[in-house]
Amino acid sequence: QVQLVESGGGVVQPGGSLRLSCVASGFTFNSHGMHWVRQSPGKGLEWVAFIWYDGRNEYYADSVKGRFTISRDNSKNTLYLQMNSLIFEDTAVYYCAKKGVGWGGFDYWGQGTLVTVSA
Amino acid sequence: EIVLTQSPGTLSLSPGERATLSCRASQSFSSSYLTWYQQKPGQAPRLLIYGASSRATGIPDRFSGSGSGTDFTLTISRLEPEDFAVYYCQHYGISPPYTFGQGTKLEIK
Numbered sequence: 001q002v003q004l005v006e007s008g009g010g011v012v013q014p015g016g017s018l019r020l021s022c023v024a025s026g027f028t029f030n031s032h033g034m035h036w037v038r039q040s041p042g043k044g045l046e047w048v049a050f051i052w053y054d055g056r057n058e059y060y061a062d063s064v065k066g067r068f069t070i071s072r073d074n075s076k077n078t079l080y081l082q083m084n085s086l087i088f089e090d091t092a093v094y095y096c097a098k099k100g101v102g103w104g105g106f107d108y109w110g111q112g113t114l115v116t117v118s119a
Numbered sequence: 120e121i122v123l124t125q126s127p128g129t130l131s132l133s134p135g136e137r138a139t140l141s142c143r144a145s146q147s148f149s150s151s152y153l154t155w156y157q158q159k160p161g162q163a164p165r166l167l168i169y170g171a172s173s174r175a176t177g178i179p180d181r182f183s184g185s186g187s188g189t190d191f192t193l194t195i196s197r198l199e200p201e202d203f204a205v206y207y208c209q210h211y212g213i214s215p216p217y218t219f220g221q222g223t224k225l226e227i228k
Contacts, residue, residue, distance in 0.1 A: 045222075
């Protein structure tokens with residue numbers, strides 16, 4: 001079965017950096033685009049970033065552009081999110097999600113990892 | 120950027136009743152790009168409906184989606200206790216951003 005397991009969350013000071021990982025299993029990782037989505041405490045969902053199946057293209061929400069970098073290592077079935085210049089508003093649970101076929105939404109999600117930006 | 124507005128913010132119903140959730144877009148788009156998710160407390164979202172009306176794998180047929188243009192609807196025909204959750208619509212189009220609505224909380228009356 002499809003599994004996505006995030007890790008790397010924690011507490012970081014404003015201006016700091018953190019790298020999240022998402023290990024995938026149960027599907028052909030190198031055939032699917034992948035997303036990061038975040039959810040601030042008690043709030044709704046915010047799409048963060050997307051990367052093509054082969055890593056050749058990346059897209060970002062305006063709120064993180066220039067500070068976050070999405071990448072993947074298909075040999076390790078792993079998705080990454082490098083987060084730099086963190087601000088308080090980046091505090092959230094970060095989910096990785098698999099792109100469904102065509103316009104099939106985000107069909108599988110990880111359990112999320114919490115990032116807290118605090119002085 | 121397309122803005123999605125969901126209504127109502129909170130919907131209070133009893134098990135067995137019918138639920139109708141609305142998602143209105145700031146501009147028209149193809150129904151192929153409208154997706155619905157369910158999220159229960161402490162859990163990740165789960166894909167319910169894609170392409171406005173196609174149920175995802177394993178989703179019971181009491182869930183249905185409809186709509187076009189700027190107005191989309193998620194209907195739950197007969198509420199089961201496990202259906203009480205927060206529901207989000209999403210515009211998942213050709214290019215990002217892939218915006219979500221603010222959510223509708225479906226609570227037990």
